Amino acid sequence: MPAVSKGDGMRGLAVFISDIRNCKSKEAEIKRINKELANIRSKFKGDKALDGYSKKKYVCKLLFIFLLGHDIDFGHMEAVNLLSSNKYTEKQIGYLFISVLVNSNSELIRLINNAIKNDLSSRNPTFMCLALHCIANVGSREMAEAFAGEIPRILVAGDTMDSVKQSAALCLLRLYKASPDLVLMGEWTSRVVHLLNDQHMGVVTAAISLITCLSSKNPDEFKTCVSLAVSRLSRIVSSASTDLQDYTYYFVPAPWLSCKLLRLLQCYPPPEDGAVKGRLVECLETILNKAQEPPKSKKVQHSNAKNAILFEAISLIIHYDSEPNLLVRACNQLGQFLQHRETNLRYLALESMCTLASSEFSHEAVKTHIETVINALKTERDVSVRQRAADLLYAMCDRSNAKQIVAEMLSYLETADYSIREEMVLKVAILAEKYAVDYSWYVDTILNLIRIAGDYVSEEVWYRVIQIVINRDDVQGYAAKTVFEALQAPACHENMVKVGGYILGEFGNLIAGDPRSSPLVQFNLLHSKFHLCSVPTRALLLSAYIKFINLFPETKATIQEVLRSDSQIRNSDVELQQRAVEYLKLSSIASTDVLATVLEEMPPFPERESSILAKLKKKKGPGAVTVELEDGKERGELNGGGDRGGDAAIAASNASTPSPSADLLGLRSTAPVSGTTPSAGSLLVDVFSEAGPSATSAGVNDDGFLSSAPPTVASEDPAPPLPESDELLNKFVCKNNGVLFENQLLQIGIKSEYRQNLGRMYLFYGNKTSVQFVSFNTTVSCPGELQSQLNVQTKTVEPLVEGGAQVQQVINIECLTDFIDAPLLNIKFRYGGALQNISLKLPVTINKFFQPTEMAAADFFQRWKQLSQPQQEAQKIFKASHGMDTEVLKAKLLGLGTALLENVDPNPENYVCAGVIQTKAQQVGCLLRLEPNAQAQMYRLTLRSSKDTVSQRVCDLLAEQF
């Protein structure tokens, strides 16, 4: 007879579940569930006492609703009441409700504890088991305080039923894990250890988990368990396949218990007692022998169970690492599994061999399987298995096979799964460095790495190759020649250009003797890549150019011409512009000696831990990286290539403002790439990351994993705008593109364009984590009177943002009439369960709708006079908060959207501008005059327009910019 007959289900429950299953939409489902919740709530609240059957039915409904992902915030009290019932049915359902829905912080714990206390002393084994289960499920400290003294007594008492003993053992284990200080084994230790001898295999099965945990924490107190475990294991291993009756699983005697016994032994070194050790070795040999016997059944369960024991035995042999004979047998057995037709076995064999590879006895034996492992990397269908193969190759690598393994990993990289590429790149880079006999091979390998998987080569990797080339003069010439050749490729990765720029800038002279790589050829090659590169790389190339002027005086004229061209010296990016200006000046005024000192070759980098290794450790968690670099002795922070001392003297761009084009869409903030001052890109990021809110990232630690503390749940209403959102808004008054916001999770980039009274803004939401954002939702709202001043239309974005992905949102804006406030942008999403709720001001300001107006001096002053009514003018006098550099000021005024009028103001120090603000309702002419006073570091700003509100607003906005 089946244990659950199908007819005896609860009809009301079945009807409810069927209703839910028939719901056509999510809305209908939610409606049905809410109806049911209301019904149950009223039943629970009602005066009529419910019978056990009804209570059980309602609790089952609640469980079903909970499983669908809905919060249940009532019924707890009813469940607690059920616990004190004398009926099994009611008690059982009460405990079930509590085990699923009550967490350890509940206020009900004291009531629950009372019920548990009664059941534990009831001497009814079923009730006792229910109570023990409940303790194990909730496992709170309060429960440990109440029961930690009682449970060991139940566990070892002579008259306790076997099933209760089993539950008591695991219950105690749970309490020990949660509150080890409260569980004092002391007097019980020996009796608990002797449970290993219990006649009932189920009791041993449960007790061994407890003993293993206690042994790993207090090995000395429990070390008597070793001999007991060995004799138990020996009895199982040598028993005939039918001796253990019900504990024989598909012809294998007690496989689960055998595995657990072998695990317990891994808490200890090999037994010292010769007899015990002999018996254990015998067991291990028997297990290895059995692997070679023909199977007793063709069922996969039979071989699974047998191999589960075998793998644990091999783990123990590897753990002991002292029996060369067993180690070699283990290695051979794993070798067989490497070619087994069962994928599971190949996977486990690769994994076990990884640990075997670090044993000195078996390292050589593992190496003999290299061809099989390489083959696995190439041909396995399952990415999990390929990953294990890559791990094993990494572990078995030494000086003798490094070239082969690195070559195979490189060729695998060309087709590797995206998910493991970055890790593969790090591994290749580490092996190449660690086992490099000649550094030319190392340089070749890294450049190949960049060629094959440039996108996955992190900064650490290319910084490292540069550090090594700088530090080893025997490889510099070769490196220069190789990068020169690599750069010949019509399309090469930007990382290659970075390495090439840096190395040729330092050591280009070493290959300049060959007319095919003369200084000018080198320069032209680098410069041919310039226009394809991002700003940080361009900045690095500019530094390479100035280094060229020092290395090769004959290139000076050509390079100066490049620096002098408008695209450099008037570049819209401040960092590039500044470098061009300063390098040009430096090259024209400094004497050869000064130049040679300033642009001297880079001094060697101090030896630190390889930054790549640090990165791999961070990726895989500590302990996962077994290969240590020979020269990596010190633990240092990431060894960024940013600390270039050589050109410290040249750049002094303290006053540089964020550039509009800097690495807008890149999710990775670029670390200092070149030069001592941060590049424009990183400056930008710094500014914003400081301003980024910390409140929204609660519950997220550095690794981006969820911390164990549940994050505080934020409100569903749009959050008020961040306090710094005005500041963020101000950054975009004179520019249209850049990073609006950034925190640990999210980066928001903006690109926008305006024409007449219309604007279009592209928002780029980048997920910086590796976990997807769900329920991602953004809204743009116009508070108050802004609603009638601006017309903003957005397209909704997909609710799911994958880890590392970026989604784009287009916003169309129409300016109806002039306005003061900015629209609000609210972003909500869930990250690891925590609601993130961020509000920002969208940088739409009235000046975006300026049309520049050119006019002659006479016209300007005529109109200026026409706008002479007091309310038409707004004026501010304020102190300069940035440098008063002419070019910077001009760039900002142009960025404002007005025309900058030359030769209008009689005082050449002053600036005047004119423009018309285009709104749907009207056009507002606007004139501006900015008078700097360099001595006092002050400005006077005057605005005149046909509308008083516009004058005031533009004046306010612009005053924040200088």
Added chain:
Amino acid sequence: MIKAILIFNNHGKPRLSKFYEHYSEDTEQQIIRETFHLVSKRDENVCNFLEGGMLIGGSENKLIYRHYATLYFVFCVDSSESELGILDLIQVFVETLDKCFENVCELDLIFHVDKVHNILAEMVMGGMVLETNMNEIITQVDAQNKMEKSEVRL
């Protein structure tokens, strides 16, 4: 230690979720979705083990799963458990369900979620294995059913 036991169907609908470590309800739902996402995209006949999703501890934990007809049975475990052992445990669980429900199918799990919880509780407690012997488990479940029946008759 077993961190979680999840059963969901081919469309990702959860049929049983039992967590042995505390997570918020939201996170539990996300873990179920993430796990479904990881497991369901895998071909048949690849291996039954993979690294856990980010939410449940990443590469510290393994997902060990079996796919039966319309249902996925997934155990999330830490490194102290034997992979093949857990695979056998899943088999014992399913065989036990099969005996208790007579040819178990997805509907049995839907309509008898309390029974499924009870059966599981006889096998796993607080994330550790309590009993692996199917006959012993069924005896316990039978005894409970008898008690239930006798109470109904009263």
